[in-house]
Amino acid sequence: MTIPKIVILTGAGISAESGLSTFRAQNGLWEGYDVNDVATYEGYIRNPTVVHDFYNMLRRKLQNPSVKPNAAHFALAELEQKLGTDNVLIVTQNVDNLHEQAGSKNIIHMHGELLKVRNEKTGQIIDCFNDVNYQQNKLIRPHIVWFGEIPLQMEQIYDALSQADYFISIGTSGNVYPAAGFVQIANQAGAKSIELNLEPSLGESLFQTKIYGPASKVVPKFIATLI
Ligand code: APR
Numbered sequence: 001m002t003i004p005k006i007v008i009l010t011g012a013g014i015s016a017e018s019g020l021s022t023f024r025a026q027n028g029l030w031e032g033y034d035v036n037d038v039a040t041y042e043g044y045i046r047n048p049t050v051v052h053d054f055y056n057m058l059r060r061k062l063q064n065p066s067v068k069p070n071a072a073h074f075a076l077a078e079l080e081q082k083l084g085t086d087n088v089l090i091v092t093q094n095v096d097n098l099h100e101q102a103g104s105k106n107i108i109h110m111h112g113e114l115l116k117v118r119n120e121k122t123g124q125i126i127d128c129f130n131d132v133n134y135q136q137n138k139l140i141r142p143h144i145v146w147f148g149e150i151p152l153q154m155e156q157i158y159d160a161l162s163q164a165d166y167f168i169s170i171g172t173s174g175n176v177y178p179a180a181g182f183v184q185i186a187n188q189a190g191a192k193s194i195e196l197n198l199e200p201s202l203g204e205s206l207f208q209t210k211i212y213g214p215a216s217k218v219v220p221k222f223i224a225t226l227i
Contacts, residue, residue, distance in 0.1 A: 005160070006079070008090045010090060011172025014072050015096050016214075017070045052131075055132070056131040059114050059128070059129070076099065077103035092110065093110060094111070096114060097113065112143045115129060117140045117141065118142075163189065165190075166226070167183060169183060169196070173202060183195075187206065194209040194211070195211070198212060
């Protein structure tokens with residue numbers, strides 16, 4: 001029996017039950033913040049301290065002991081353990097590290113990582129668990145892909161999508177490209193496409209199978225059918 005190749009796209013919804021806000025919900029992450037101020041390079045140039053304060057706040061929140069992977073993250077880690085890292089790839093839009101904490105290994109953080117910063121001059125990526133003070137080091141920026149910037153590792157992602165037998169989208173609203181377009185590429189490659197989300201996403205009609213409910217319930221149940 002050949003082992004299927006599975007690409008899983010995750011968004012903020014998979015981490016909602018771990019205590020991290022999604023972006024577009026009421027009281028969501030953008031609530032109270034202007035995306036143009038805290039999630040664009042232009043905003044960073046205008047006021048780097050405000051931008052660092054925002055990511056410092058998120059970094060602290062992520063490291064609060066109450067924030068832990070939930071059953072959905074663990075189910076994906078188990079899938080990788082059973083099917084192998086060559087066959088299961090997580091492409092996450094999330095900048096948290098809950099997939100890693102749950103035990104997943106083959107992960108692409110296409111929108112960057114909160115617990116890393118980048119030297120603007122050299123491009124060097126450095127682990128970062130503490131607040132960043134712009135006045136102390138003006139070359140260090142968050143390792144976050146902002147609006148208008150190109151997501152990371154796109155070539156690897158398109159390569160995996162073109163070989164996928166299954167494409168599973170979890171906890172993402174389908175508002176942000178290129179991730180929102182992955183389902184079409186996977187469909188063209190002949191993959192079975194599945195949406196697992198709290199509610200229909202903007203791209204809902206493009207998926208062959210859709211299951212709606214909280215990630216901690218629907219993800220383990222669906223993943224069990226693949227193991
Ligand atoms: N279980 C499953 N899905 C959930 C849950 C839950 N418990 N709670 C919320 N959701 C769903 C919402 O219904 C919504 O469709 O998760 C989705 C979250 O959508 P967004 O807040 O738009 O987050 P996401 O799709 O990850 O955003 C994409 O936008 O601003 C950028 O870079 C940021 O990576 C982010 C990108």
